[in-house]
Amino acid sequence: MSATLIITVKPDDAAKVATIHVDGEYLDGTRLELEAPRRVHVSVTALGFHRATRDVDVKTITDVQIDLVPLPHAKKSRTLPVTIGMGVLSAVAWYFRRR
Numbered sequence: 001m002s003a004t005l006i007i008t009v010k011p012d013d014a015a016k017v018a019t020i021h022v023d024g025e026y027l028d029g030t031r032l033e034l035e036a037p038r039r040v041h042v043s044v045t046a047l048g049f050h051r052a053t054r055d056v057d058v059k060t061i062t063d064v065q066i067d068l069v070p071l072p073h074a075k076k077s078r079t080l081p082v083t084i085g086m087g088v089l090s091a092v093a094w095y096f097r098r099r
Helices: 012-017 080-098
Strands: 002-010 019-022 025-027 031-035 038-045 052-058 061-067
Touching (some): 002 012, 002 038, 002 052, 031 038, 038 061
Antiparallel strands (some): 019 025
């Protein structure tokens, strides 16, 4: 018996750059035909987002929606005093290297 697995990635920004692997093999597109019933491991990665994995029981037509969570940007967590302090330290280091 044949089954269809349809994978939907959200948000749209992640869907444009997402790579999908089913049971460790790269999936070109978002639709896969396979034998049913079967349990598969789906892994979705996208640049700038956390990886999402899910185990899915495929029966006939199975729709899977995977929501990816954005990674926090490292520079956004810096506060103004930390940024200023780093600038001052680099200026002092530059001054002492020149001497």
